[in-house]
Amino acid sequence: MNTRTLYIKNMVCQRCVKVVGDELSRLQLNVDRISLGEVRLSAVPTPEQREVIRKVLYSQGFELIDDKKSRLIARIKTLIIEQIHHGEDLNEEGLTTSAYLSAELGHDYAYLSKLFSAVEGITIEKYVIHQKIEKAKELLAYGELTIKEIAWKLGYSSTQHLSNQFKRVTGLTPTHFKRLKSPLRKPLDKV
Numbered sequence: 734m735n736t737r738t739l740y741i742k743n744m745v746c747q748r749c750v751k752v753v754g755d756e757l758s759r760l761q762l763n764v765d766r767i768s769l770g771e772v773r774l775s776a777v778p779t780p781e782q783r784e785v786i787r788k789v790l791y792s793q794g795f796e797l798i799d800d801k802k803s804r805l806i807a808r809i810k811t812l813i814i815e816q817i818h819h820g821e822d823l824n825e826e827g828l829t830t831s832a833y834l835s836a837e838l839g840h841d842y843a844y845l846s847k848l849f850s851a852v853e854g855i856t857i858e859k860y861v862i863h864q865k866i867e868k869a870k871e872l873l874a875y876g877e878l879t880i881k882e883i884a885w886k887l888g889y890s891s892t893q894h895l896s897n898q899f900k901r902v903t904g905l906t907p908t909h910f911k912r913l914k915s916p917l918r919k920p921l922d923k924v
Contacts, residue, residue, distance in 0.1 A: 737765070739772040739786065740804040742796035745814050749795070756789050770811035805838065806852050809845060810860070812837050817864045817887070830861050866902045869895065873911045880907050 744753060746769075754767050762782070763775035778786060787797045798804050812834060831842040834857070838845060849857050865887045872883045884895040899907050 737774045737777050739774065739778075740798040740807060741770055741772060741790060742798050742803075742807050743794055744770045745811070746818075752793055753790065753795065756793060757786070760785060760789065762786070769815060770807050802848060802852065805840075805845070806849060808838060809834060809849055809857065813857075813861055813864055817861070817868050830857065862898055863902060865889075866899055869899060869907065870903075870910065873907055876911070880911075883907075 741753060744750065750767055750769065753772060754764060757764055757772065757774075760782070762778065764772055765775050766773040783797070790797055798807050813830070816830075816833060828836075831846075834840075834845055835842045846857050849855075849860070853860070868887060869883050872878050872886070873880075878886065880895065881892045884892045887895065889895040889898075896907055899905070899910070903910060905913075
């Protein structure tokens with residue numbers, strides 16, 4: 734593959750960006766730009782360098798993605814994670830997930846949805862719900878927001894809607910989850 738851009742699976746947070754950047758620096762590779770799921774190098778890596786990069790990233794829990802469809806799936810996940818975990822309040826954005834993904838990726842949502850479901854074995858909608866529930870768990874664990882505020886922040890139409898989805902996914906109500914001393918959270922790349 735003759736490109737300066739590397740696509741990396743499981744790069745889901747700013748700490749991941751730092752780890753990948755540090756590892757590439759140790760390999761003495763010059764990075765032009767680095768963001769969630771993507772690194773732009775100053776020069777095209779040789780096949781030998783790509784293999785070393787692949788092994789180093791794998792040792793840190795990341796995966797170099799080579800084929801187009803896998804890159805698109807990884808990009809869908811990254812955009813959803815960015816929107817839910819690192820973005821502003823979802824109610825303020827006013828954009829549906831389908832419109833957001835279509836605009837960002839330049840593909841019809843029906844195509845993205847079909848591809849995602851075929852490869853991941855889960856719909857984009859369910860993936861979004863699972864990510865929202867993980868974010869709700871995080872916010873509940875902090876204890877700074879009410880359930881109503883969390884529901885609004887995550888784009889739910891009501892507290893009841895959040896509570897129903899939360900219970901369906903976790904088996905617990907948000908209130909019961911909040912009372913637990915050791916919250917049962919998952920890493921974002923495992924959701």
